[in-house]
Every structure is written in C-alpha cells, then in structure tokens.
Amino acid sequence: MFLRFREEVIKTLGEYGDERFLRESEHSDLASTIAFKLAKELKKSPKEVADEIVEKIEVESDYIGSVESTNGYINFFASYEFLEDTINVILDEDENYGHLNLKGRILIEHTSANPDGPLHIGHIRNSIIGDTIARIFSKAGIDVKTHYYVNDMGRQTAITVLGVERFGLSDKKPDHAIAEAYVNANRLLESEPELEKHVEELMLKYENGDEEVVAKFVNAVNTALEGIKQTLGQINITHDEYIWESEFIRNGYVDKILKVLDEKNLIKKDGAWIIELEDFEKEVVVRRENGTTLYITRDLAYHLWKNENYSRFINVLGADHKLYASQLSKILEIIGLKPPEVIFFEFVSLPEGSMSTRKGKFISADELIERVKREAERILAGREIDDEEKRKIAEAVAVGAIRFDFVKVAPEKPMTFDWTKALDFERQTASYIQYSHARACSILRRAVEEGMPDLEFKGELCTAEERKLVMLLSKMPYFIGRVLNELRPNIFAEYVLSVASTFNDFYRLHPVLKADSELRMHRLAIVDATRIVLRNGLELLGIEPLERM
RNA sequence: GGACCCGUAGCCUAGCAGGACAGGGCGUGGGCCUCCUAAGCCCAAGGUCGCGGGUUCAAAUCCCGCCGGGUCCGCCA
Known part of the structure; x- marks a missing residue:
C-alpha cells in the first residue's frame, strides 16, 4: 500500500519526482529533499525552492492528504482514505498481504x-x-x-x-x-x-x-x-x-x-x-x-x-x-x-577464536537449539499452561530466538557468539514479536467471546499513535520489495520488530475492548490488521506466530 | 606483500544511492499490574559515530591516508 502512496507522491511531484531524493521521515509520511539539490543551480535557498515547488504542484491523488514545505523539505502526508484503504486491504488480503504479484522463477542455493x-x-x-x-x-x-x-x-x-x-x-x-x-x-x-x-x-x-x-x-x-x-x-x-x-x-x-x-x-x-x-x-x-x-x-x-x-x-x-x-x-x-x-x-x-569442524572446535547447531529450548522451558515452568502447550511454546520461542538473532544482524557484520545473549529472552527479539502477536490475538479472542462486531476503521478517528501504526502496517510490501532488491533480510526483521514495538505503544495508550462502539470497531480493525502483519511477518522469518504464551 | 569486510555509549546493534535532534536493545538507577497477557511500558544517566585529512551549503554516510579486528590469496573444498 505504501508503494502506491509513494508512486502517487512521485507522480504529484512531476518533474521533481526523482526517487533518489525521497526519504522516509519522522516528520512526515514521505519527504523529498530535491530542493536542496536545486537550490544551488537556482541560486536560491532550499526553503525558497521548496516553497515554490509546493506552490506549483497540484495534488490530484486521493492518497495524499497534504503537502507542506518545511526548512527545504517537501513533506507529504497520507490521507484518511489511504489509511482506510490500508486497513481494508490488509483485512481483505489476510494471509496474502505482503505479496507483490511478481512473476518468474528463481533458484536459491x-x-x-x-x-x-x-x-x-x-x-x-x-x-x-x-x-x-x-x-x-x-x-x-x-x-x-x-x-x-x-x-x-x-x-x-x-x-x-x-x-x-x-x-x-x-x-x-x-x-x-x-x-x-x-x-x-x-x-x-x-x-x-x-x-x-x-x-x-x-x-x-x-x-x-x-x-x-x-x-x-x-x-x-x-x-x-x-x-x-x-x-x-x-x-x-x-x-x-x-x-x-x-x-x-x-x-x-x-x-x-x-x-x-x-x-x-x-x-x-x-x-x-x-x-x-x-x-x-x-x-x-x-x-x-x-x-x-x-x-x-x-x-x-x-x-x-x-x-x-x-x-x-x-x-x-x-x-x-x-x-x-x-x-x-x-x-x-x-x-x-x-x-x-x-x-x-x-x-x-567464538569468544576464543574461529571454529573448525576438522579440529572438532565448534558449537553445533544441535547444541544451540537444545540449550535454548531448555532455557525457554525453564522460563515457562511456573506458568499455568498445560504441559503439551508449554512444550510447543518453548519450542517456538527457542526456534524464533535463534532465527531472529541471526537474521537481524546485517550479513556483512562479523558475529561473535555469546551464550548469555543466546539464552536471554528478556529483550527485544523474536519472543517480543511473538508476545505482541499473542496480545493482539488475545484482544480479538475476547472480542469474539463478547460477540464480535463488524470491523470498521475510520481515518478521522486516528490518534497520532494509531496513525503511526497504520502507516507502518502499510509498508510491509515495500519492505518485501526492498529485501528483493537489496538481498538483505535483516531489514525485514527490523521492520517486523518495529511493528511490534509500535503496536505496544498503541496497546498501552488505547483501550480497545472498553472503548465505545464506533471507536471499538475502529480499534479492533487496527488490532486485527496488526495481527495479520505480525503473523505474516513472523512466518516470513520462519518463526511460529503464537496465539498465546 | 596484495585483496575484501567490519570498527557507532560498559556490551550488542540500526542508520551508510549525504540532508531536519545518531534510532533500538542489554546492563545501570528510579517508577508502573483493583484496567484488553508485566516475555510489557515509562523516566534518567551514558556518544570526539576508530583516528587524521579532504569534497560539500550540509558527512556516521562520499574520497584519501593511518590504526585495530576478521577473512582470503592450494593441481583443498
């Protein structure tokens, strides 16, 4: 969805729509820095150039809510319609959300x-x-x-x-x-x-x-x-x-x-x-x-x-x-x-140096899996969950922790293996994402018990945190596209983590089940869409999305 | 000797087709469960972005040199 917004921004900018100057920004949904480049040849300040460009362009896209010129940056903000389409597309596409409709065959060795x-x-x-x-x-x-x-x-x-x-x-x-x-x-x-x-x-x-x-x-x-x-x-x-x-x-x-x-x-x-x-x-x-x-x-x-x-x-x-x-x-x-x-x-x-199969100097994947699993079981030991489910949760958490720890680091970075870190779940990692997913599931489960209403997201009801979350949800296909181009899976891991983190901000500040009917339907739609993005994201990372933990 | 990669707070890490205050996490200190899962959240302290030059209105990001760490230079795989 974000890709569509991006295209609309490029189209709106017309002759200034150079992709190289588009930036994701904390000040807007998408920003162009082209005024800085043009300032020199036009012998004007970036601010003047940006002001002129904003003056000149006409917004015809339903997805662009507003455009502002700030200190030389041209800031684009998504419209309510874009936010609404984002949520509706996610709910509609469900397990397919994230697809890019690409064709072709590829061999990965x-x-x-x-x-x-x-x-x-x-x-x-x-x-x-x-x-x-x-x-x-x-x-x-x-x-x-x-x-x-x-x-x-x-x-x-x-x-x-x-x-x-x-x-x-x-x-x-x-x-x-x-x-x-x-x-x-x-x-x-x-x-x-x-x-x-x-x-x-x-x-x-x-x-x-x-x-x-x-x-x-x-x-x-x-x-x-x-x-x-x-x-x-x-x-x-x-x-x-x-x-x-x-x-x-x-x-x-x-x-x-x-x-x-x-x-x-x-x-x-x-x-x-x-x-x-x-x-x-x-x-x-x-x-x-x-x-x-x-x-x-x-x-x-x-x-x-x-x-x-x-x-x-x-x-x-x-x-x-x-x-x-x-x-x-x-x-x-x-x-x-x-x-x-x-x-x-x-x-x-390893802390003591590089590994060697020939010398028998290595930590096997089996040993790592075994020890991480045991640690996860230890943490779960006191919980009131039946043993069978406990075992499954421990397994999913352990596998997730291992996969996430490796995938989140940029491939070109050397890694030194550390047991204390490998066995530590109390930090932002796969279990954090799994936990956020379980929280979303838990809200939805209760909503169903209470008689699930229709979900209806309304752009104008969005708080700043909700807006931020929805914008992030819209970016899943964009990040998938980036991984395809850059061949760096760590950026996707980072993305899924940021969705979980932003969802936790939302969770803290916005009661869902206790909200009045219109707001409740609106927020349940956000929770369900987040659940879908987290679930699809975890699956792409090869990590089981747990519904409770 | 030559080539490639890495060097961001005590530790780990994001950002590196240059642009708005360098984001997170662990650890440290303080706080939050009569309220949707506290594997969560909030506040605080902590940074010469290895060092030195250069390019630029603007450099963690680009260029050059150095330092530190890793890797490679088999009629091995």
Missing part, C-alpha cells in the same frame, strides 16, 4: 555445508539468511526452488570414508557420528602420513565411478545429510533438492563445460588444465595432471546447468568464498554465461 559433520552456528547463519530470502521471494509471488549443493567429492569426504573404514560409526546422531569419524581420521593421518595415498586413491576411484568406493562415499554422505536435515528441520528449514556435485561428473556437464572452455581457447594445457584470468594473481586449475577435476570445475558445470534452467539464481556464501566466487563469476562471464548473484555473510566466531 544455501547452506551447502560439507557433509563431514553436523552444522555449526556458522553454517546456520547461512541457512537462516537463505531460507528467509527464499520465503520472502516466495511471498512476492516468485516461484522459488532451494538447493543444497552437496560437496561429496572433496578430500574431506574421502577422509570421512577413511574414518568410517577404520573406526566405524558410533550410535550418535548420524552427522555427529560422521564428525567423530572425520576428526579421528584426521588424527590418524597426522600420525600415519602414508595413509595420504589411500585418501587420494579413494578420491580417484570415486571420480572414476568405482562401484565399491562409490557405495562407501554415498553411505558416508547420506549419513551426514540425514543428521543435517534433522537439524535444519528443527529450525523450520527444508531444501527442495540436494544436488550432489558428483552428478555433474556423471551427467556429462563437467565434460561439457571443459569443452566450452577449451573451444574458447581459455585453457593452457601444461599437464594440468589452467585458466589465466586478468585481474587475478593466481591462475585457476580446472583439471589436474592426473585427469581428475576440481571443486571449481564441478561448480562451473553446476552453474552451466543453472544457466540452462533459471534466469535468476542466488547463492548464499561465507565471506571466505569471495575470491573464489569472483573467479567463478569471471570465468562464467567470459564464456557468456550469467554469474550467480551472491549474498556474502561474515563469520560467526
């Missing part, structure tokens, strides 16, 4: 952690960003598919296979059992370096499709993935497909991409096949001297496949892959293929 152990708290930053982006694209109307790219051909997979051969698998959760084998095998390799040869042989045989070795790899990888899927499921994340990199060897895409590169004369054959790239110090090897391929070769093949099947594809990657990704993109561009759009996120580290 995220998580893609090596199948050599459980996901740790760095991996799930990837998963949470990727899943949230996927949900938001989907809401906008786009057909989204998500992929987990499985690195089954790496040295680390061969080492897990060695670990399983030597030590078997314990009866721990499958991904943790694989990690144990992996860590043990790494230790073994340190004491018996001659085993290195066996690892290489395993890799070679796997690439060449040796039946017995393939079975071992498939078993090890599937074991890890089984555990990984369980973990992701716990935080409401599923992938549409798991794509194994070995598939691209077996289905001919690797040969195909090597042929294309060769035909374009990009490859220098010096035993190994090498691509030299301008602007990069290091050359890229795409085929070893022994004839086997490298990670980037298979990834190029995967991206060839993506090009053939999707017009838009996004990868969520750790910042450590920046150089790699730019090499990949460069090569794709040279051969006329589209590079992926990439969302990079910085590392999650």
Whole structure:
C-alpha cells in the first residue's frame, strides 16, 4: 500500500519526482529533499525552492492528504482514505498481504555445508539468511526452488570414508557420528602420513565411478545429510533438492563445460588444465595432471546447468568464498554465461577464536537449539499452561530466538557468539514479536467471546499513535520489495520488530475492548490488521506466530 | 606483500544511492499490574559515530591516508 502512496507522491511531484531524493521521515509520511539539490543551480535557498515547488504542484491523488514545505523539505502526508484503504486491504488480503504479484522463477542455493559433520552456528547463519530470502521471494509471488549443493567429492569426504573404514560409526546422531569419524581420521593421518595415498586413491576411484568406493562415499554422505536435515528441520528449514556435485561428473556437464572452455581457447594445457584470468594473481586449475577435476570445475558445470534452467539464481556464501566466487563469476562471464548473484555473510566466531569442524572446535547447531529450548522451558515452568502447550511454546520461542538473532544482524557484520545473549529472552527479539502477536490475538479472542462486531476503521478517528501504526502496517510490501532488491533480510526483521514495538505503544495508550462502539470497531480493525502483519511477518522469518504464551 | 569486510555509549546493534535532534536493545538507577497477557511500558544517566585529512551549503554516510579486528590469496573444498 505504501508503494502506491509513494508512486502517487512521485507522480504529484512531476518533474521533481526523482526517487533518489525521497526519504522516509519522522516528520512526515514521505519527504523529498530535491530542493536542496536545486537550490544551488537556482541560486536560491532550499526553503525558497521548496516553497515554490509546493506552490506549483497540484495534488490530484486521493492518497495524499497534504503537502507542506518545511526548512527545504517537501513533506507529504497520507490521507484518511489511504489509511482506510490500508486497513481494508490488509483485512481483505489476510494471509496474502505482503505479496507483490511478481512473476518468474528463481533458484536459491544455501547452506551447502560439507557433509563431514553436523552444522555449526556458522553454517546456520547461512541457512537462516537463505531460507528467509527464499520465503520472502516466495511471498512476492516468485516461484522459488532451494538447493543444497552437496560437496561429496572433496578430500574431506574421502577422509570421512577413511574414518568410517577404520573406526566405524558410533550410535550418535548420524552427522555427529560422521564428525567423530572425520576428526579421528584426521588424527590418524597426522600420525600415519602414508595413509595420504589411500585418501587420494579413494578420491580417484570415486571420480572414476568405482562401484565399491562409490557405495562407501554415498553411505558416508547420506549419513551426514540425514543428521543435517534433522537439524535444519528443527529450525523450520527444508531444501527442495540436494544436488550432489558428483552428478555433474556423471551427467556429462563437467565434460561439457571443459569443452566450452577449451573451444574458447581459455585453457593452457601444461599437464594440468589452467585458466589465466586478468585481474587475478593466481591462475585457476580446472583439471589436474592426473585427469581428475576440481571443486571449481564441478561448480562451473553446476552453474552451466543453472544457466540452462533459471534466469535468476542466488547463492548464499561465507565471506571466505569471495575470491573464489569472483573467479567463478569471471570465468562464467567470459564464456557468456550469467554469474550467480551472491549474498556474502561474515563469520560467526567464538569468544576464543574461529571454529573448525576438522579440529572438532565448534558449537553445533544441535547444541544451540537444545540449550535454548531448555532455557525457554525453564522460563515457562511456573506458568499455568498445560504441559503439551508449554512444550510447543518453548519450542517456538527457542526456534524464533535463534532465527531472529541471526537474521537481524546485517550479513556483512562479523558475529561473535555469546551464550548469555543466546539464552536471554528478556529483550527485544523474536519472543517480543511473538508476545505482541499473542496480545493482539488475545484482544480479538475476547472480542469474539463478547460477540464480535463488524470491523470498521475510520481515518478521522486516528490518534497520532494509531496513525503511526497504520502507516507502518502499510509498508510491509515495500519492505518485501526492498529485501528483493537489496538481498538483505535483516531489514525485514527490523521492520517486523518495529511493528511490534509500535503496536505496544498503541496497546498501552488505547483501550480497545472498553472503548465505545464506533471507536471499538475502529480499534479492533487496527488490532486485527496488526495481527495479520505480525503473523505474516513472523512466518516470513520462519518463526511460529503464537496465539498465546 | 596484495585483496575484501567490519570498527557507532560498559556490551550488542540500526542508520551508510549525504540532508531536519545518531534510532533500538542489554546492563545501570528510579517508577508502573483493583484496567484488553508485566516475555510489557515509562523516566534518567551514558556518544570526539576508530583516528587524521579532504569534497560539500550540509558527512556516521562520499574520497584519501593511518590504526585495530576478521577473512582470503592450494593441481583443498
């Protein structure tokens, strides 16, 4: 809805309707700073210019209530009609509110952690960003598919296979059992370096499709993935497909991409096949001297496949892959293929330093989920709610806290993990939003018990707080649009939080159920619309909107 | 050595296609439940927006240099 208001403002400004000078403002519903820019060339003060523009423009839009010139700013205020349409559209569209009616298909690849152990708290930053982006694209109307790219051909997979051969698998959760084998095998390799040869042989045989070795790899990888899927499921994340990199060897895409590169004369054959790239110090090897391929070769093949099947594809990657990704993109561009759009996120580290699966130095996502859940249960222990519901609430609050803590931080910010913060619900976080939602539900529940009246929102009844809340509610599609353009899910988390906070201001100052009939219908409409925005917002963040807590 | 990212009150964080007093939260001090859920709300203290230059009518935001932290530069993935 806000998007419509914005368009009307641009239209009203006519020749001055440059989007670059539109600002959201605390002084108005939308402000233009264009007078500051024009002041210089017109040799007048910004205030004079703004006054003249306001004088000149004619408001024909029903959505614009008034325009004012203040200190050089041109301030636009929404009309009652806009506020009324906002509430009515939200109530009418309900679970669809937020959609943008966009078309198209998109592929989002995220998580893609090596199948050599459980996901740790760095991996799930990837998963949470990727899943949230996927949900938001989907809401906008786009057909989204998500992929987990499985690195089954790496040295680390061969080492897990060695670990399983030597030590078997314990009866721990499958991904943790694989990690144990992996860590043990790494230790073994340190004491018996001659085993290195066996690892290489395993890799070679796997690439060449040796039946017995393939079975071992498939078993090890599937074991890890089984555990990984369980973990992701716990935080409401599923992938549409798991794509194994070995598939691209077996289905001919690797040969195909090597042929294309060769035909374009990009490859220098010096035993190994090498691509030299301008602007990069290091050359890229795409085929070893022994004839086997490298990670980037298979990834190029995967991206060839993506090009053939999707017009838009996004990868969520750790910042450590920046150089790699730019090499990949460069090569794709040279051969006329589209590079992926990439969302990079910085590392999650522990107070004592960075994590390492190989050294077994990490906090697993499972441990985090378990401990946060236990803490939520502890807080609920004294409440008068039956045990079954208590358990469900604790689970929803825990998952919400985890997802929100990761998604709210801008991807480019490095994070240091802190247990006391992870376990603290007494602050503005998912539970705060869930609580606000539950409050709205509670009011509506009582209203129904008392015989729900028709909801009727009236713009002219709005107090300042109500107006502020309704304006914010109108912005949900606008923020969804911004996430699509900027690929920064944290701005949406921030938005949902601000709705909850503004609703709490409203809640404190405005009795709803005790209000007289006209005001009561008006406020119930606001509460219901807020409930819808919070519910839809939480769902887009992958967090369960609780009706009571 | 080269490249990329980050640096906002004791701690965490928003803002960074330049513009109206730098928003929140945690923690600290004080206050609010005969009234729709106190996982809430209010008040107070706390800031050289890492440092130094520059561009501009205007810089947390853009440019240059430095400092601090992280990351990357394999015929690994």
